[in-house]
Amino acid sequence: MTPFKLSKELIEHIEQLIENKSNTALLDLLGEVHYADIAEIVDELDLPEATYLIKLLDSDKTSDVLTELDEDVRERILKNLSNEEIAGELLELDTDDAADIIAELPEERVQEVISNIEDKEHAKDIVELLRYDENSAGGLMAKELVKVNENWNVLTCVKEMRAQAENVTRVHSIYVVDDDDKLKGRLSLKDLLTTSTKTQVSEVYIPKVDYVNVHDKAEDVAKVMSKYDLEAIPVIDEMGRLVGRITIDDIVDVIKEEAEKDYQLAAGITQEVEADDNIWQLTRARLPWLVLGLLGGLGSVFIMEGFEEALNEYKELFFFTPLIAAMAGNVGVQSSAIIVQGLANDVVKGSLLNRLLKEVGLSLINGSALAILVIIFGFFIDDIGLRFSLTIAVSMMSVIIVAALIGTFVPIILDKRGIDPAIATGPFITTSNDIFGIFLFFYLAKLILGF
């Protein structure tokens, strides 16, 4: 493989070929290129050129290209395709990818497109998949799989499998069902090939098979598959019937999307955006948390106005507020990030009391180290006196402990209430810790210094 590299020259060359309608040259150039790479090219083209290319290439290739495109680009291209053309593309796709594309179409087109799909079985399967939540096992699975009846003999089995396998890109397992379509187990290819053709499936199948339920959450499916190193897993419905199969490539996407979402939440971005999204999408994603931060900042203004009398004698206190806010924010983000990850990986065990003691212990260690630095700075460098330096150090240490506790327990509480704890990292924690921290800092300073 000479790795494919998208270049400005390549895009310009392709644009030129499209302008000249050099169809043969285009087909030659792109014939050997992987659909995922063609999708990258199409993402870079203007809409008319992109549509031209999609219409030019074979639909067994363009259907795959469509699944790999940037969502915005796909939406615009689909607008330029007729219902028949879209139906033609969907016919080439596995049911799960086809359902994902249909789900993005405007409602009024869905029925039209589906009624144009020539293979009625395929259409029926797609319609079934549309019923499921996109973040559930049902939303991830494809209908394509290889299954055999436990009452068949090996000969029938092999014949049926051959027919089924035509529609399945990669056969990971042969699933065994009973007359009611209930999942009973799996069959190893080796056993199948080394057994007499008259043997019944029920005599040779392996009754142990991992599966998930159709309404299981996508992230739980990802956990099961990555924990047990599975490349495919069957999906059953409420009656135990085999209804689909999820493959590892879809799980890789789930894991990546989940990670990106958590990362963005921690950075104060409320919806999935990319660096190349337009300015309005980016504004919508970023402004809400900034407003929250602003409100928190205005809250701090009030708090400091409340301690205004300290300005005469202890004005240095006000110079230390950004430091206090930064410490409260950083400690809170650290604590919450570790807990959020721990919750995601199921490693947060043990009692809440133990966790509380651990966080306090950790804060005492970190806080002491930082307090010593503050005392050295205050006493030797900033020359604000030992008593004042000690006050700041003690107040800061208390802020650090409280910040760590907030950072630890807010995600745990959210998680217990069924709310995604990931929203508790980033701006949410920094903002609330800023306010609590600054208040606590001034309050303790007031108690100690007595202003």
Next chain:
Amino acid sequence: MTPFKLSKELIEHIEQLIENKSNTALLDLLGEVHYADIAEIVDELDLPEATYLIKLLDSDKTSDVLTELDEDVRERILKNLSNEEIAGELLELDTDDAADIIAELPEERVQEVISNIEDKEHAKDIVELLRYDENSAGGLMAKELVKVNENWNVLTCVKEMRAQAENVTRVHSIYVVDDDDKLKGRLSLKDLLTTSTKTQVSEVYIPKVDYVNVHDKAEDVAKVMSKYDLEAIPVIDEMGRLVGRITIDDIVDVIKEEAEKDYQLAAGITQEVEADDNIWQLTRARLPWLVLGLLGGLGSVFIMEGFEEALNEYKELFFFTPLIAAMAGNVGVQSSAIIVQGLANDVVKGSLLNRLLKEVGLSLINGSALAILVIIFGFFIDDIGLRFSLTIAVSMMSVIIVAALIGTFVPIILDKRGIDPAIATGPFITTSNDIFGIFLFFYLAKLILGF
């Protein structure tokens, strides 16, 4: 599958059985449990019990258990096993997993353990794998694969494959090599089975095959495999020789680890830790960034001391510093997170000038919205006068623009210099933006208000 659920009762039950040395009961209880679940159990046991269990169970199971254990737990258990026992476990593992375990052993034991591995071929393969960086394709690959020579006929091929397949858990592809072991392509199982046994491999193989080089970075391998939806990829060395194979389960681990590392960096945690690590590990991971934050905060103290003369007439300026710092920090984190993710996904394209204009535009929109809120607050609620409110709003807006630019360009510059841009998010950006922001805020206020 009744999903396995780790419970306190189960652990206590197992501890009881171990104490009573009820080996038969233990074997019965754990016989059907998946090795990944047994690893979760072992992680929860005390060292003597954990070691007892590992020694009790079959080594074809415990070897897999070892690969799934928490790193600390594994290290302690391995200390309790003899070189012969470890060698016995390694014999059961694929070469990649075996090499990963050996790499964790203290140097003085490595040679001893390897010389105790009975299968000398297996030992040789492991030694070869130990040569590679753990974050490279060589560090991820296993030596187990199925390969055939292009000069063989189909009959020889099938015979050889059968022998090789015994050592390979999952045969994803049959790779074709020439007499020098150079990777030439792959063979489809279907073609192999439908071709006359006398046909030469060179006549039927597919010369197109994706591959990676042994020194490619692990994250690049992950990108290729997830982009092209591959379940396995062959690895070649500098001479084009087929040296190993990487499977998707290892890539899933790479993707998860990469995401966790980035998330932790963004949260100001410098090394991989888990919620259940001990307090010293957590301190080591968290203190460095806190010290950085502290130094930044002390920098702010100096800056504000420099603008002390504003205290008489414009003391409110000091009340607004936490707000300014929060805005600078939040905007910086948002910008950098989007860029870091964009760089990771290769979607940061186009010229730097365009990106600069976009960030400035975005900051103007967000900044204006926030400035209006600040003016409303200052004028109507906090009663600090229109001129003063406007000053704060204008200064804040400038801070937001500068913060966005720093957040955008620091990661880009780091990336261009070959440094992981992920370190630029979180504390690094918030701290530098705090300092720049506070200075800029006071400086502009001074210019406008003239104190």
